[in-house]
Amino acid sequence: MLRAFFLIKTQSLKAALQYPANFILDVIGVSLTGFAEVLVILLLTSAFQTIGGWDFWQVGFMAGLWRLSHSLHHALFLGIWEHHWLVRDGEYDTILVRPAHPIVQIMARGFPLEAIGELLPAVALFALTCGHVRVPWNLGTLLFLGLVVVSGAVIEGAVYLFFAAFDFWFPETGKLWIASAFLFPTARYPLHIYGRVFASLLTFVFPFAFMAYYPTYHFFHLASGDSPVFFPYLSPLVAAVTMLIALGTWSLGLRHYQSTGT
Amino acid sequence: MDAGLPAQLPARQPANSRRSFLAPVWAEARMQGYYCILQIRNDMLIQWLTALVEMLVARQLWIALYNGRLIYNGYTLDQTLTYVVLSMVIANQQKDDGVQYMHSMIRSGDILFAFIYPLHFTIGLIVSSLSSLVISLLTTAAPLLLMAVFVLKVPLPDSPLLWLMFIISFFLGYLILNWIDILAGLLGFWTTETSGLVAWKRIIVAILSGAYLPLWIFPPAIERLIAYLPFRGIQYVPLSILVGWIGPESYLRELVVQIGWVVVLALIAEVLYRLALRKVSIQGG
Numbered sequence: 001m002l003r004a005f006f007l008i009k010t011q012s013l014k015a016a017l018q019y020p021a022n023f024i025l026d027v028i029g030v031s032l033t034g035f036a037e038v039l040v041i042l043l044l045t046s047a048f049q050t051i052g053g054w055d056f057w058q059v060g061f062m063a064g065l066w067r068l069s070h071s072l073h074h075a076l077f078l079g080i081w082e083h084h085w086l087v088r089d090g091e092y093d094t095i096l097v098r099p100a101h102p103i104v105q106i107m108a109r110g111f112p113l114e115a116i117g118e119l120l121p122a123v124a125l126f127a128l129t130c131g132h133v134r135v136p137w138n139l140g141t142l143l144f145l146g147l148v149v150v151s152g153a154v155i156e157g158a159v160y161l162f163f164a165a166f167d168f169w170f171p172e173t174g175k176l177w178i179a180s181a182f183l184f185p186t187a188r189y190p191l192h193i194y195g196r197v198f199a200s201l202l203t204f205v206f207p208f209a210f211m212a213y214y215p216t217y218h219f220f221h222l223a224s225g226d227s228p229v230f231f232p233y234l235s236p237l238v239a240a241v242t243m244l245i246a247l248g249t250w251s252l253g254l255r256h257y258q259s260t261g262t
Numbered sequence: 263m264d265a266g267l268p269a270q271l272p273a274r275q276p277a278n279s280r281r282s283f284l285a286p287v288w289a290e291a292r293m294q295g296y297y298c299i300l301q302i303r304n305d306m307l308i309q310w311l312t313a314l315v316e317m318l319v320a321r322q323l324w325i326a327l328y329n330g331r332l333i334y335n336g337y338t339l340d341q342t343l344t345y346v347v348l349s350m351v352i353a354n355q356q357k358d359d360g361v362q363y364m365h366s367m368i369r370s371g372d373i374l375f376a377f378i379y380p381l382h383f384t385i386g387l388i389v390s391s392l393s394s395l396v397i398s399l400l401t402t403a404a405p406l407l408l409m410a411v412f413v414l415k416v417p418l419p420d421s422p423l424l425w426l427m428f429i430i431s432f433f434l435g436y437l438i439l440n441w442i443d444i445l446a447g448l449l450g451f452w453t454t455e456t457s458g459l460v461a462w463k464r465i466i467v468a469i470l471s472g473a474y475l476p477l478w479i480f481p482p483a484i485e486r487l488i489a490y491l492p493f494r495g496i497q498y499v500p501l502s503i504l505v506g507w508i509g510p511e512s513y514l515r516e517l518v519v520q521i522g523w524v525v526v527l528a529l530i531a532e533v534l535y536r537l538a539l540r541k542v543s544i545q546g547g
Contacts, residue, residue, distance in 0.1 A: 029461030036465050036474070043479050048327045048334070174308040181312035185319040193326035194319065 001100055008108040009075070016113050023113065030117025034067060037188060038125055052193035057132035058220065059189060060125055065145075065219075066187045066212035067122035069152025071115050077157030079109030080176070083164035087171045090259050103161070103250070135219045144218065151239035152211035156183065158242035159206055161250055168253035182206040186213055192226065203227075207242055210235040306401060313350060313406050314413065320346045321414055337478060340417050341505040345476050347416045348504065349497055351406040352432065353473050360387050360440060361460055364447030377539065384444050384531050391440045424504060427513055431500035434520035435471075439496045441527035442467065448531060451538040472498030478507075492523040 016023050041063060045056035054062075083106060086092050095102045135141060163175045182201065186208040191199050202209045210231075216222075218232035324346055328339045364387070367373040376383045410416045419425070446463040453459055468474050470493035477485055477498045488494055499516050502508040508516055 025458035029458045032461050032465045036469060039469070040474055043475060044327060046481075047479050048329070050329070051323070052326045170304070172304050174305050177308055177312050178315075181315040185315075189323060189326075194322045198318070198322065 001104060004100070005104060005108050009112055013112045026113055027117045027120070030114050031120040034118060034121025035124070037063065038121060041188065052190040054190050057129045058216075060129040061133045061135075061219070062190065062212050062216045063188055064122055064125035064129055065148065065216065066152070067118060068126060068149045069211045070156065070187065071118035071122050072149055072153035073156040074118050075112055075115035076107055076153060077160060078114060079106040080157065080160045080164050082106070082109060084167040084171055084175075087167045087257065092257055093259050096257075102254075103247070133220060141219070144215070148212075148215040148235050151235035154239035154243055155207055155211055155235070158239065158246040159183075159208070162242070162246040165246065165250040165253040168256045179206060183208050186211060190216075207238045210238045309402060310405050310409070313402070314409050317347050317350050317406070317410060317414055320350060321416075335478065337476070337507065341507065342476065344416050344418065344505050345501050345507075347410045347414055348407075348501055349473055351403055351410055352497065352500075360391055360443035361447040361450070361463060363387075364444070365450045365460070368450045384528075384535055387444055387447075388437070388440055391436075391443075395436060419504060419506070423510075424506075427517075428500050428504040431495075431503050431517060431520060434517065434524060435496040435500050437524045438492050438520065438527060439467065439471075441524065441531055442492065442496075444531050445527065445534065448534040448538055451534075451541055467493060467496065470494065471496035472501070476502075476507075492527060495520040495523055 038060070041051075041059050042056060044051060045059060049055065051059050086095065086106070092102070095105050098105060130137075159179050160176055163179050166175060183206070185194060185198075186202050191202060191209050191213045194202070199209070214227065214231045215235055216232075217227075321343055324342050325339070328334060328342070332339050334342075364373070367376065376386075379386060381389070411418060442463070446459055449459060470477075470488055470491060472494060473496070477488055477494055480488065495516075499508065499520060503513065503516070
């Protein structure tokens with residue numbers, strides 16, 4: 001199944017590369033937003049020096065880490081954004097009769113173009129900042145980095161999947177935008193600037209803060225402020241739990257799936 | 263849920279439908295109609311909710327940036343908060359429908375019909391964008407403004423003159439934005455690949471108009487450069503008038519500059535449009 005999954009992904013990449021000029025333009029188009037955000041962080045920190053006590057390199061490192069996860073999420077879970085169309089148009093019928101698990105089929109749908117577009121600013125930002133923050137780079141840190149990036153991608157995908165599960169009951173569009181409204185604040189700036197209520201929301205309800213903000217404390221060896229000392233290491237656990245909740249909600253919802261009958 | 267009936271049926275429902283054998287059909291159609299309205303309302307609610315979150319986030323960010331200070335380089339925290347929150351209230355009006363619409367017409371070839379309309383093509387686009395402005399002001403800007411005032415407690419000026427100037431300047435800014443939109447759309451005649459063009463246009467407008475950040479955040483040299491470009495008239499000028507960064511002595515100058523840009527952009531669009539016409543006739547053979 002895994003083989004088929006990667007086969008589909010590589011095939012869609014090949015299909016996109018059939019029009020190389022268009023492909024490059026589209027990748028640049030997706031990257032632009034990411035690069036614009038780097039510019040925004042740079043402008044803000046050069047005027048005000050720090051954001052919530054963090055300088056450009058620290059904020060940039062966190063934003064780069066977040067964007068690495070976000071890029072991997074795009075590569076794996078972007079198909080979830082089409083979920084409501086699948087329900088609405090009755091295309092779920094075809095998905096349900098195939099042998100592979102429906103979630104795997106939905107995950108295979110996405111187009112790797114956006115992932116590459118997000119990866120460019122992520123790598124640029126990460127490469128730019130990782131030398132300027134005091135992170136002791138060794139095998140342990142690198143492994144932790146990989147674990148955090150994968151966990152972050154799973155957390156983002158799980159939250160979207162949770163919201164997409166409600167398509168079975170209310171198939172109108174736009175639910176995922178609520179989740180993404182809460183996603184982006186965690187992407188750019190340290191969480192503690194948003195105040196206690198919003199920080200709790202982003203920790204316990206939409207656990208996006210585990211994508212980059214909390215793990216960053218481990219990288220910087222900072223005292224973890226208001227949050228418990230074990231929070232930086234929770235990301236994999238949070239990813240597993242949110243994914244389980246999302247899958248549970250999704251399979252509950254699937255029982256309510258009504259075909260369009262066509 | 264979906265019986266495949268068009269949702270506009272209830273409007274044409276005959277008076278004696280209750281006795282007709284079609285009654286169940288009408289009932290179903292009416293449900294579909296209600297469902298449609300409900301769905302629109304849900305989409306609206308989601309839009310308002312996400313905008314509220316974004317406004318709250320922007321407010322917290324700037325409070326954190328000011329870091330206890332009440333004033334930075336002469337720009338007070340209250341003014342900046344009003345600026346960033348209101349920039350989100352009016353940013354929702356600034357979709358790039360025009361350029362998307364034109365590009366889809368260019369690709370499908372429907373652009374041909376645009377040339378035989380009695381109304382000049384680009385003027386027609388401006389008129390239709392004005393009508394969509396009215397709708398979006400009512401459905402998004404008004405509720406967002408209420409949220410800004412009552413939930414976020416953003417301080418707003420109460421001088422009628424200030425509001426009048428803001429409205430005039432915002433309207434001119436909207437025209438500038440739409441002419442830029444049309445120019446980007448017209449470039450589609452030459453590039454044919456258009457998704458990249460839309461992305462570039464969106465980012466350039468967002469950064470240089472002051473929609474992302476107030477323009478004084480830029481280093482002075484770049485800020486002076488931006489002053490020579492049309493983009494700042496879209497958001498920075500109207501909002502700066504409202505919060506008081508542009509004083510009464512400069513109102514006239516700023517409005518004249520905005521009007522000037524509307525005229526210049528319209529003229530450039532006209533030239534590009536004529537060139538595009540020639541190009542299309544070549545392709546048509």
